[in-house]
Amino acid sequence: MASPDKFNYLPKAADLLKKSQSAEGPDRLKVYKDYLQAGLDALTKQFQKGTSIIQLLRARSALMDHILITSWSQFSVNSGSALIAVGGYGREELQPYSDIDILVLLTEEDSHDDNQEKNLELEAWLAFLWDIGLEVGHSVRTIAHCESLALEDISVATNLIESRFLCGDRLLLKELNSRMKEAGFWPSEKFFRAKLDEQTARHIKFKETSFNLEPNIKSNPGGLRDLQVIQWITLKHFKSSSLHDLIKYGIFTRREYRSLLNGQQFLHRVRFALHVLSGKREDRLLFEHQKKVAEWMGFEDHDNKLAVEHLMQRYYRAVMIIRNLNELFLQIFEQEYLQVNQDTEYVELDDDFYLHNQRIGIKEPDLFLRKPHALIKIFRHIALNPEIIQIEAKTMRKIRSSQQMVNRKYRRDPINISYFKEFLSTKQLTSRGFALMKRTNILGAMIPKFAQIEGQMQFDLFHAYTVDEHTLFLLRYIIRYNKPEFQHEFPLCRKIMKTLVDPTPLYLAAIFHDIGKGRGGDHSELGAVDALEYANSIGLEKHIAKLISWLVKNHLIMSLVAQRKDISDPDVIESFANNIPSILHLELLYVLTVSDIRATNPTLWNSWKESLLKELFLATKHYLTQSTPRANQTEMMEDTRQQVLEQFTKTGDSIEPVRELLVELGDDYLLRYHPEQIIWQTEQLLSQPELPYVAIKNHRSQAGTEVFIAVEDQPDLFAAITALLSQNHLNIQAATLFTSPKGLCLDTFIVLDEQGHPLSYEQRIQEIQDNLIDGLGDIKNRGISVSRAVPTRLKYFTVKTRIEFINHDNSPFTTLEITALDRPALLANIGQAFRDCEIEIHSAKIVTLGERVEDTFTISDRDNRPITDKARIKEIKQHIEEAINA
Template identity: 25%
Template sequence: MIDATQARQALHEARERLRARLPQEPDGAVLLAELSAQVERTVAQLAMPALADAAPRAGRLALLCVGALARRELGPHSDLDLVLLTEHEDDPAEVIDELARRVAHPLWDAGLRPNLLVHTPEAWLAGAVDDLTLCTELLDARVVAGDPAPAGALRAAAARRYFGEARAAFLRRIEDECRERHGRYGGTVYLVQPDLKHGPGGLRDWAATRWCLAATHGTDDLGVLQAAGHVGPRAVALLASARGTLLRLRAALQLAAKRGQDRLVFQYQELIPPLLGLLPDPGSDLGSDLGSNLGSNLGSNLGSNLGSELASHSGSDPAGAGSVDDARLVTAIEEAMQGYFRAAHDMLRYGGRVRARCQPAPPDPLPVLRRLDERFALRGGKLVTTEPDIFEESPVLAFEALALRRAHDVELSGETFDAIAEAAGTLRARRLHDEPEAQRRLLALLVDPDDVGAPSTLGLGNELRLLERVIPEWGPIRGRMQHDTYHVYTVDQHTLEAVAMLKRIARGEHNKDYPLATALHLSLDDPTVLYLATLVHDAGKAEDGDQCETGSVIARRVAERAGLAPPEVDRCAMLVAEHLTMPLLSQKRDLSDPLLITELAERIGDRRALTELYLLSLVDMACVRPGNLNSWKRTLLDELYLLTLGYLRRGHRLAAARVARPDEPEGMPDRYYSLYERQLRQEHYALAERLRAEQRRAILELQAAAGSLRLTMVALDRPGLLAHAASVFDDHDVEVLAADVFTQPTEPRVAIDVFRVGPRDAAAVGIDPETLASMEHALEQEWAPHGEPPRLRPRRPWDSGIRVPTQIGFDRDPAGERTVVDVQTQEAPGVLRRITRAFHEEGHEILLARCDTEADRASDVFYVAPLDEAAQRRLRERLERYLS
C-alpha cells in the first residue's frame, strides 16, 4: 500500500512520462491507456484499506470507475468518476457516508479530483430509466477495488433490461443526445476554437459510438467487431486513427492548461505545438527561448502570459537569445489543427455510420426494390447497389452513385456509403486521378447547379475522400485551418462554400443580393473553367511560397489532367494566379485612375476571363467568413469590373468623367460617385453647403448602417485633418472600422470623409448625442499635437496571442503622380491615430485614404504626393516606431 504523498509523486511521474512520450507517439489512446492504468492502480491502493475495514459492517462493497477512466482515456488533469457500489439499501447512512469520506479523502490528498457517488444495484438500474448518464455508466463500469460479484450481477441485469434485444430505446436516447449536443456546440466540425469533448466529432461522439457497439454486440473492441463482420476495416481504421488524434490533442491541451480543459481556444492552440513535437520542446533551451519570444515580442499581456506559461514548463529563466518567430508558430498550430479537423470529421461521419448499423432490424419486410439500372436501385427511399463489391472492382462507379443520389434526390443507404468508403481506401482508388472517366464525372458533378443539400453531393464526395483521389492536390488542404480571426473555415470547407455559392448564383437565388454576378453567370456558356479554378484556388496554401503562384502551377496541372483544352488550361491557371488581384485593387487603390484600369485590363486580356475572375473573387470574399462581403466591398468590386470591362470594349480610349448633378458635390473622383448612392451624395452636398453658410470648420452626421454606424465628416480641408479626426475619435472611445476619405477641389477645399464606426465598449448601444457634439466641438478647434502620441491601448479581447506583423509598403500609382503607402498592422485602439499623425509630422498631406479593419488586422492605404527614397525611409521609421 502507498500513502497520499507517494501516490502524488507516482501520478506526477506518470504525467511526466506522458509529456515525454507525447512528441513521438502519434496514438493518444496508447498514452492515455498507460496513464489510466497508473491512476487506476493508485486509486485501488488508496481505497483498499477503507473498503477492507468497512466490509464486515456494510456487506459486499466494490469501488467502480466509470467515464474516461473506465474507458482508459483519462486526461492528465481530468476528474475521476467513481461509484461506490453497496448491496444493501438498509445500510446505515452514517456508515456509508463515513466510508465514502475515507475513500475520497486520500484521493484528494494525492492530487486527484474524484467525483464519488454511492449506488445500490437496484437504485442504479432504476435511475437509468430516465438518466442517460446512469445508463451509459452501466456499460462503462469496471471494478477498481473490492468484491467484483455485485458489479457482475449488475451488468447482467442491465444487459437484460436496457441492452441487447432491448437496446432500441437506449440507441434512440443516444442519437437524441448527439443531435442536441451538436446543436449546442456549434453544429459543425469546422469551428476554429472547437471543444474536443462535446463538439461535433469530438470524444463524446466516440463514447456514443462505443456505447452503441457495446449495447448491441456486447463489446466495443473494434478489432473483435471487424473480425466478426460488424464494422468494416476502413471504418475501423479511420475511427481508431481519429480517436488516437483526439486523445493526443486532449492530453496536450490539458498539459498546456494544467487543468481539465476541453475547449481548444486560440490561447491553448499556441501552447500545444511544442508538446506535440512540432516545435522545440519547452523543456529544452530553445523551448525556453520560444517562451521568451512570445512574452517579449507579441506585444500584449496575453503574449506575455503565453511566454511565461511556456517558459514555466522548463523551469528556467525565460530570457533567451534565440527565438521562434510567429510564422513558424502559426505553421505548427495549423498542422496540429489540421489533424484535429480531419479526425473530428471522420469521427462524426463514420461514428454516425457505425451507430446507424447498430439499430435493430425493422420488423416489417424490406421495402420493394426499384431498379434504376443493372447496378443501382432504390429501396426505402435510399440508393442501394445490386452487385457486391462493385466499388472495389471499379471505384469510378462511386461517382455514378453520387450522380444518381443527386438526380433522384435520395440518400445513400448505409451499406452503399460504407462500400464507397471502403473502396476509397484501396490502391485502385488511389489511381483514379489517371482515369479520364473519373475526371469527366467529377467535372459534371462540380458544375451541376442543382447540387444542393447538407452535405451537397460534392461535399459528400469530399467526406468519402473521392475528391482527393481524383485531385490529389486536394488532400493537403482537407481540414487545413488558418490560425487567425479573419478566416473562420478550414480551407476545404471555405472552398466548398465558394463553389456552393456559385451554384446558388447560377440558380438565381442571389439575384437581389448580387444582381451583377447573377447576370454575368448567366452569360457564361460553359462555366467549367470557373468552377475548376474555384475548386483549386486555395490549393497553394498547402505549399511553401506565394500561394497564388504555387496555386497557379497546381491549377494548370489539375486542368490538364481533367482534359481541358490548352486555352482553357491557361485561363484556369491565370484565374488562380490572379484571384486576389481584384479584391486588393478594389479595396486598396484609386479606381478613378484610368491607368490602373488599363493595366488590369491588359493583364487579364479579355471579357470572358474578366467575368470569371470577378465571379471567383466575389465568392472567395463572401465565403471567408459570414458578413465579410459587405455592401461597400461589393460596390468597389462591381465598379472595378465595370471600369475594366469598359476599357476592354473601348480599347485604349478613356471613358468620359462622370458629371455631378446640381445637388451633388462636384469635382469628385469617379470612385466617389460609384461608392455612394445618389441620396447619400445629396446629403453630402447639403452638409457642405451648410458648412459654408454657417462658416463652420467641421460638421458630423451619424446614421445607422448595415452592421455598424456611418459617421460622415464634412470639414474645411487643412493639413493634418485626418490625424486630428483620428485623435478626436480615439479620445472619445469611438473605433474606426473603415474609412473613405475624399476632398472636393473647391475654394475653399472641403473634405468629405465617411467612416464606419462603433463604440469601443462592446456593451454600448451606440454613440450618444452628447459624445457626437463633443467630437464636433473638438474638430472645430485648432490641433497642435505635442510629444509622443498616447500609448497603444490593449487590443480588443480576442484569444490569440500571435501578433499581426507591421508591414509598410510603398508604390507609385500608374501615372507616377502619387505615392501609395500601404500599412498593415495589428489592430488596436489608437492605431489609426498613430498612423495619421506620422504622416502629419512628416509633412505629407493625405490625398486619399482607404482604411479597413478586418478581425485583428488593420489594413490602411494612403495616397500622398510623390515621395523620394529618403522621405519613404523617414516615414517608414516613424510609422514603425509609432506602431511598435
C-alpha cells in the first residue's frame, strides 16, 4: 500500500488526519469532501501535464487508501476484522469515479448477528463514505463465506485473487490467501475456461466487433476487460501481477509487450478523461463526450479529419492490438501451459499447411521466407474451409513478423500477384479469409490505400462502424449470399452471385468503395481512381478494371435513385438505365448497394428500402432488355385504364361507375399511381364513403404500410396529415399526393413504425385510422401540433441546412431538395411552412441518414405552376429554414 505522500502533488495525508480528528459531524464531512476534491484536482492537473497514467491511477488508489484507512480508524471499526481492497481498486487501477470495491473480512466470532454494536459502527462508516461522494461496493464476509462464494462464482474468485490489504488484522487476509492457493480452488484450466467463457459471452453481446462508433472502453472486444483477462490468468497461473513476466514465460515478445502496454495506457488515459469530463463513472465513449475528450487529450482538426476522428482512429488501433494480443495469449497459454487437446488429429491441408483444433498452422517455421506467396495462400484455405476458425498462435506471429516482406517489390512479383488474384477470384464460403487478412495487416500491406482507412471513423449517426470494419461487414454480406443456409434471405442477390463466374470485381469494388474517405473531396471519385490504378497494377483485364472502377464511382447512385426519385415514373427509369453500361454492371451494383446499406448501420435497412431497390433493379433490367422503344405516356395511361377495367369486369359488377370515376379523376391520376393502387383506391371510393376517408393496408411489396386518405382539398392538408402521422409515431417513407379537377385529394403515404417495420396489429391500425379521421374532420378550426422530445444524441451533431429549388425545362413542377438535421416532427414543421407559403405538394420522398434527413418534394404554386420567381424562392427558403430550426 502506497502512501499518498509518495505522490508529492497530492494533498498531504497528515492534513486530513489532523483536520478530521478535531472535527465532528458536518465539519468532518466537509474536511473529507475537500480532501477528496483537492486530490481529484491535483490528479487532473497532472493528467494535463502528461504524467504517466499508470502513476495517476496508483496515486488515486493511494489517495483512496488514506481516506478509507483514516475514516475506518475514526469510526472504530477495525477491531477483529480486516479492510481489503478488491477488484480494480485492489489492482491499484482506480479511475477518478470508479467504484471503490472493498471487502470487510470478519472472524467467525465477529460474524454473529448479536454483535450489534460492531454492525452499527460499520454501517455508520459506510454511510459516511457515501456521504462524502464515494461509490462504494462492499461485502462483509468471513473467510469461510468468501471461499464458499468464490468456488461458486468466478467473478468473486477473480476479485479475491486481486485482493490488497489496507488495515486491520493482516492475518485474516493471509489465511484467505492460503485457502485460495489450495489445489482445489479454481485450478488453472478451470479458471481459464471460465474466463474464456465470460469473454466469449461479452464479445457476443457487442456483436463481436471492436469498432462500434460509441464503444465501451472497458467491455468492448479489445477493451480494458480483454487486457484484464490476460492479467487475471497470469496472476492465477504464474502468481505474477506483472505482464512483463510474460516475456520470460515465452508468451509475448518484447515488441508485443510494449504494444500491449501502449494500448493499455492509451485506453486508461481516454477513460480518465471521460470520467473527469462527465463527472461520473462512465465507460461508454458516447458521441456527446467524444469531442471534449479529443480536445482534452490534445487532438486537433487537420488533414481533412476532425480532432475527434483522430482520437477515435487511435482508439480503434489500440483496441485492435489488445484484441489480437489477447487471442494470442489465450491460444499459447492453452496449447503450451494447459496442453489440452494435444492428442487431436492433425489434418494435412497441403504440403505447407495443416489443420489442428480448427486452427490452421504452417508445417515449417521458415515457410514464409521460402515461399513468400504462402502469406496469401493461407487465407485462401481459410476462405474455402468453414472448419478453420482461427490461425494457430505461432503461425499468426510468423505472419505478423513477415508482413514487412509485403512491400512494393512483393506486390509486383508475378507469383504473389497470381496467388492474390486467385484468392480474389474464389467464391469464398466464409468471410474469415478477408477478416483475418485484415487483422494480420496483410490486406493493408497488399492494398496500401486500405491501410490508410483502418480505424477511420466518421462522426455521425449514419455510419455505425469504422470505414474498415464497415468494409469487412460488406464483404461478409456478399460472401453470405454464397452460403446455402442463407439462400432464403436475399434470393435475388443469391441468384446473381450464383451465376457470377468471377467475384473479383465485386470483392475489389467492396474494398475500394469507401477507400477515399478521410482525404477530402468526393470519396467515390477518389476511390474509382484508386481502384482502376490498382486493378491495372495486378494485371486484371482492362474491361474488368473499368468495371471495378465504375462500381466504386457509382456505388451510391442506385440507393439515391431508389430513395429519392419516383421509380414508378418511366422517365426516371430511362434516365437511370442510360447510366448503366450492361446487365452485369446493374447486377453487381445491386448486390453492392444492398450489402453496403446493410453493412453501414443495422438500423438503416428496412423492408421498404429493400422493396425500392428491388423494384428499381427489375424495372431497369426490363428496360435494358427491351428490343423496342418504351411506350409513350398516352399508351401507358390507356394500358393502366384497361388493367383497372379488366379487374372490375372479373367481379361481374357493372364497370360504368368505374369508368365514370376514372374520367372524373382525370388522366393525371392514371399516371400518378400503380394499377394495383388504383384498383384498391377505386374500390374504396365506390363504396361511397363519407369524407374524410382513411384506408390502411400493406403495400403491394409487403415492405411498408400504405395509408390512403381521401379528403376535400384545403390549404392546411399536407401539414395536417404529416402532423397527425407524426403524432401516431409513424415514420413517413414516401408520399404521393393527387388532387382531382373537382378538388378531391387522394393522398397516399407509405409509413413504417418506430422500429422500421410495416404495421401488423389490427387494433393499432384501427386506432391510427380513427385518429386520422378525427384529426382531419375539422382542420381549419383545430390546430394540429406535434410535441416530441429531441433525442439527446442528436444534440451533439450539426448538419448544414441546404434548400435547393430545381426547375427542368420539360417538367411542369419544381423539385425541392432539403437537407437538414433530423428531429421529431421535422416533416410536420416543413408541412406547416408549405401551408404558410401556399405551396402545393405533389409527391415526397423521405430519406433519413442517421442524424441527417435528405427529403425531396415535387411542388408547385396553387395554380399548379412551377416556382421560378427568385424573390418567391427566397421567401419560401426563409420560411422553411424557420420551420427546420423551430
